[in-house]
Amino acid sequence: MKIAVLPGDGIGPEIIAEAVKVLEVLNLGLEMETAPVGGAGYEAAGHPLPPATLKLAQEADAILFGAVGDWKYDTLDRPLRPEQAILGLRKALGLFANFRPAICYKELTHASSLKPELVAGLDILIIRELTGDIYFGAPRGRRVAPDGHFPGSEEAFDTMRYSRPEIERIAHVAFQAAQKRDKRVTSVDKSNVLETFQLWKDVVTEVAKQYPDVALDHMYVDNAAMQLVKEPKRFDVVVTGNMFGDILSDEASMLTGSIGMLPSASLNDKKQGLYEPSHGSAPDIAGKGIANPLATILSAAMMLRFSLGMEEAALKIEAAVQKVLADGLRTADIYSEGTTKVSTSQMGDAVVKAL
Amino acid sequence: MKIAVLPGDGIGPEIIAEAVKVLEVLNLGLEMETAPVGGAGYEAAGHPLPPATLKLAQEADAILFGAVGDWKYDTLDRPLRPEQAILGLRKALGLFANFRPAICYKELTHASSLKPELVAGLDILIIRELTGDIYFGAPRGRRVAPDGHFPGSEEAFDTMRYSRPEIERIAHVAFQAAQKRDKRVTSVDKSNVLETFQLWKDVVTEVAKQYPDVALDHMYVDNAAMQLVKEPKRFDVVVTGNMFGDILSDEASMLTGSIGMLPSASLNDKKQGLYEPSHGSAPDIAGKGIANPLATILSAAMMLRFSLGMEEAALKIEAAVQKVLADGLRTADIYSEGTTKVSTSQMGDAVVKAL
Numbered sequence: 281m282k283i284a285v286l287p288g289d290g291i292g293p294e295i296i297a298e299a300v301k302v303l304e305v306l307n308l309g310l311e312m313e314t315a316p317v318g319g320a321g322y323e324a325a326g327h328p329l330p331p332a333t334l335k336l337a338q339e340a341d342a343i344l345f346g347a348v349g350d351w352k353y354d355t356l357d358r359p360l361r362p363e364q365a366i367l368g369l370r371k372a373l374g375l376f377a378n379f380r381p382a383i384c385y386k387e388l389t390h391a392s393s394l395k396p397e398l399v400a401g402l403d404i405l406i407i408r409e410l411t412g413d414i415y416f417g418a419p420r421g422r423r424v425a426p427d428g429h430f431p432g433s434e435e436a437f438d439t440m441r442y443s444r445p446e447i448e449r450i451a452h453v454a455f456q457a458a459q460k461r462d463k464r465v466t467s468v469d470k471s472n473v474l475e476t477f478q479l480w481k482d483v484v485t486e487v488a489k490q491y492p493d494v495a496l497d498h499m500y501v502d503n504a505a506m507q508l509v510k511e512p513k514r515f516d517v518v519v520t521g522n523m524f525g526d527i528l529s530d531e532a533s534m535l536t537g538s539i540g541m542l543p544s545a546s547l548n549d550k551k552q553g554l555y556e557p558s559h560g561s562a563p564d565i566a567g568k569g570i571a572n573p574l575a576t577i578l579s580a581a582m583m584l585r586f587s588l589g590m591e592e593a594a595l596k597i598e599a600a601v602q603k604v605l606a607d608g609l610r611t612a613d614i615y616s617e618g619t620t621k622v623s624t625s626q627m628g629d630a631v632v633k634a635l
Numbered sequence: 636m637k638i639a640v641l642p643g644d645g646i647g648p649e650i651i652a653e654a655v656k657v658l659e660v661l662n663l664g665l666e667m668e669t670a671p672v673g674g675a676g677y678e679a680a681g682h683p684l685p686p687a688t689l690k691l692a693q694e695a696d697a698i699l700f701g702a703v704g705d706w707k708y709d710t711l712d713r714p715l716r717p718e719q720a721i722l723g724l725r726k727a728l729g730l731f732a733n734f735r736p737a738i739c740y741k742e743l744t745h746a747s748s749l750k751p752e753l754v755a756g757l758d759i760l761i762i763r764e765l766t767g768d769i770y771f772g773a774p775r776g777r778r779v780a781p782d783g784h785f786p787g788s789e790e791a792f793d794t795m796r797y798s799r800p801e802i803e804r805i806a807h808v809a810f811q812a813a814q815k816r817d818k819r820v821t822s823v824d825k826s827n828v829l830e831t832f833q834l835w836k837d838v839v840t841e842v843a844k845q846y847p848d849v850a851l852d853h854m855y856v857d858n859a860a861m862q863l864v865k866e867p868k869r870f871d872v873v874v875t876g877n878m879f880g881d882i883l884s885d886e887a888s889m890l891t892g893s894i895g896m897l898p899s900a901s902l903n904d905k906k907q908g909l910y911e912p913s914h915g916s917a918p919d920i921a922g923k924g925i926a927n928p929l930a931t932i933l934s935a936a937m938m939l940r941f942s943l944g945m946e947e948a949a950l951k952i953e954a955a956v957q958k959v960l961a962d963g964l965r966t967a968d969i970y971s972e973g974t975t976k977v978s979t980s981q982m983g984d985a986v987v988k989a990l
């Protein structure tokens with residue numbers, strides 16, 4: 281099995297190093313090859329997704345991804361900015377199904393902005409469609425406004441779109457995920473305003489008929505943003521489009537109070553996947569050895585489960601992470617009085633030891 | 636001065652009755668005329684925004700609006716559904732500037748999902764552009780996909796667009812609002828992905844030069860959804876497009892824990908405005924006399940201030956609402972032990988008495 285290891289920018293290299301450490305100690309016979317991506321790709325080869333990196337990713341069974349982005353690339357033209365690497369990988373590999381768990385760990389409940397009773401035991405799985413919607417819809421660009429409020433003035437535009445099969449395949453992913461959980465799916469749309477999401481709602485409703493054991497409800501995106509704050513535990517699986525999923529998955533992560541703990545997976549129909557922490561590259565703390573590697577280590581566990589069929593090894597890693605938490609080890613982002621503050625590499629070492 | 640009073644559906648008529656009561660006791664010489672809208676418009680005249688209602692709204696100096704929507708209209712064709720009335724009014728009157736305050740009242744801090752220290756004293760003003768973006772962008776519809784992942788299959792699409800002058804005018808509204816507050820504007824975009832919001836960011840940055848006393852920062856919408864949960868008090872004025880504003884303004888309202896207290900205003904360039912509570916029509920509690928009329932009463936105060944130039948009367952209403960809260964009067968939605976539970980009309984009467 282071949283893994284493309286793409287550390288990226290900011291804290292990316294530090295957290296990836298710990299995840300690699302954990303994978304190596306498990307002796308799974310993985311062939312891991314590292315390549316630059318994001319700002320590091322731009323420095324090394326003049327492009328955030330250098331051709332050699334893309335080729336490696338395409339040929340690998342899975343990609344272990346750190347994080348990309350740094351203020352210093354803000355002035356580059358958009359096609360050269362670090363985050364284009366991630367959009368490019370999603371598109372090139374067809375990674376349409378994004379899994380974003382929002383889990384509140386028992387030991388970390390107090391770290392949430394929300395009152396403990398609202399988040400204790402929280403376990404939401406957000407399934408975000410990742411290769412369609414307004415992210416990739418054409419046409420897009422700038423032009424002279426042909427009509428509208430100010431015809432003749434400069435305007436910019438983008439196209440939101442979803443086709444029936446694109447919605448069907450992500451709906452199947454959501455219903456099948458729900459079957460392994462609490463058997464409830466909330467489909468988030470804006471069908472009261474958007475044609476795209478009226479089709480979304482219609483198709484999800486049709487696909488639901490194939491899953492009579494799963495309960496489906498529909499919610500407008502504005503209401504979903506409210507219900508996540510008001511009563512997050514009402515959700516089991518949430519399925520939505522690329523744009524709404526971007527917003528809601530981040531909102532949900534932050535509700536847990538410990539975004540440094542949350543992994544993610546982005547899969548295509550061949551079970552190839554990109555695995556990355558839900559948090560960003562945090563350039564402000566890069567190189568200080570204080571970043572939390574657990575989201576990346578848990579992403580490696582998801583990789584073993586989803587792309588490599590190594591469920592047992594995945595469970596081992598997850599149990600080891602539970603153990604270090606139970607032992608009171610904390611990186612700075614999740615530290616609280618009475619626990620033991622550790623560095624990035626100490627945390628990685630502790631997971632290795634727990635294995 | 637002429638006011639179009641549009642009660643609408645669900646709890647709309649009950650809460651509007653209390654706001655009208657409050658306006659009448661102030662003896663401001665307002666001419667108030669009532670007309671059906673939403674589901675009530677459909678029942679009365681076969682359309683959610685009957686021509687006579689629209690005409691009344693267009694000729695009025697301001698619109699006092701209750702709420703629209705009820706499950707029983709869910710099966711109607713989209714153009715006949717209640718919420719089309721509100722989209723129709725925004726479009727016909729050019730109500731491009733939506734003011735959505737998210738305020739946490741001292742007496743109600745405990746009602747928030749968030750820990751009290753995170754929301755005590757919260758006072759955010761979200762300015763949402765309301766007549767552009769993907770809400771009204773053409774072309775839109777269903778078709779056979781000309782390209783994309785599944786060419787030839789059925790697809791639905793919408794167009795997101797903003798022109799330079801549309802962005803300029805809402806940016807001016809935001810900067811001018813900030814000048815009367817803490818002099819900070821956060822512009823929310825998704826310029827890393829969308830052409831529309833790259834133009835948005837560019838134009839807001841240019842307009843900012845005319846307001847050297849106001850500090851501007853930019854935030855991606857996914858990050859804004861997170862920061863609202865993590866540290867809501869970091870925001871003063873937030874300005875964003877129609878779609879992102881829909882989501883973020885609802886998220887922010889819910890953070891306060893007392894959406895039953897939050898008014899809103901939607902203005903055009905002639906200071907004509909539509910004033911409505913931030914909450915919905917709540918058909919489940921309609922007719923029970925338990926709805927909170929304060930958001931609607933405070934919307935009437937905003938109406939006096941923004942559209943009728945009656946600042947003094949607006950301040951009087953706001954002070955009266957503060958007084959009934961301080962006196963411990965609460966409708967069911969904001970009730971807590973040790974306070975006095977009152978009905979919708981008792982709350983309206985108490986505000987009248989405090990005046």
Ligand SMILES: CC(C)[C@H](C(=O)O)[C@@H](O)C(=O)O
Nearest residue numbers: 363364366367526827828857
């Ligand atoms: C970096 C950006 C393009 C990306 C997105 O919007 O999808 C990020 O926010 C994410 O959620 O992975």
Ligand SMILES: CC(C)[C@H](C(=O)O)[C@@H](O)C(=O)O
Nearest residue numbers: 472473502718719721722881
């Ligand atoms: C009812 C709906 C069309 C409307 C919107 O999306 O703008 C509502 O959610 C609002 O925010 O006023």
